[in-house]
Amino acid sequence: MILRSLPATALIAVCLFVVGWRNGETSAATPSSSPSPSPSKRPKLASFKERLAAAQSVKVQTAILGIELDSTLESAHSKLDSLGQPSARLLDGADEAGERNEGEHKISWQLAKTDYASVFVKADEKERITYIAGYLRPGKEMPFDKIGQLEKAPVSSDRVVAWDVVRPNRPLIRVVARGSERKANSITMFIVKRPRTD
Numbered sequence: 001m002i003l004r005s006l007p008a009t010a011l012i013a014v015c016l017f018v019v020g021w022r023n024g025e026t027s028a029a030t031p032s033s034s035p036s037p038s039p040s041k042r043p044k045l046a047s048f049k050e051r052l053a054a055a056q057s058v059k060v061q062t063a064i065l066g067i068e069l070d071s072t073l074e075s076a077h078s079k080l081d082s083l084g085q086p087s088a089r090l091l092d093g094a095d096e097a098g099e100r101n102e103g104e105h106k107i108s109w110q111l112a113k114t115d116y117a118s119v120f121v122k123a124d125e126k127e128r129i130t131y132i133a134g135y136l137r138p139g140k141e142m143p144f145d146k147i148g149q150l151e152k153a154p155v156s157s158d159r160v161v162a163w164d165v166v167r168p169n170r171p172l173i174r175v176v177a178r179g180s181e182r183k184a185n186s187i188t189m190f191i192v193k194r195p196r197t198d
Contacts, residue, residue: 051154055164060148060175062165062189064119064134069173069191073105073127080119084111115140131190141183148175158182164192 062068066079077086087108103125110118115136122131136142144150144161155162162176172192177184
């Protein structure tokens with residue numbers, strides 16, 4: 001369930017203290033082959049107040065080719081179908097881990113007319129978009145600082161930058177840019193959901 005009923009402070013607390021990324025994404029602050037920095041060399045985590053203020057005021061890209069989180073799947077079709085072809089089959093059914101999510105829709109577009117080679121979206125059972133991933137063409141990588149304010153990103157390295165975004169009456173979202181040499185070859189945006197407590 002999307003965290004619309006919680007106040008902004010609770011939303012950011014959930015986001016900032018969750019270990020790991022949704023859908024198995026993990027921070028790539030250092031390459032897996034490199035040793036972790038010693039505790040004395042790790043950057044100091046900003047205070048909760050500072051992180052909340054950054055999430056509430058950050059200027060960061062929150063749409064890909066006009067497609068926004070919480071918009072309808074129909075709006076994605078109307079914007080992206082003219083730029084390329086949706087995948088031959090709707091990817092409804094099993095997710096990456098092989099688990100079945102009833103009602104979840106997954107669609108990928110191969111694009112011919114933009115800097116993005118492809119766009120992938122997930123939508124919930126109400127056909128509201130909960131996840132967007134855009135993959136830029138080689139040579140069209142986007143500098144991290146053109147995507148958002150680096151000084152307000154709680155995660156930042158040469159390979160990945162992540163921003164948390166809190167806006168009034170909107171779900172909490174995370175924007176993640178990945179690439180090399182501080183340029184993104186992919187941008188992912190998703191609505192942060194409440195962790196399950198079974």
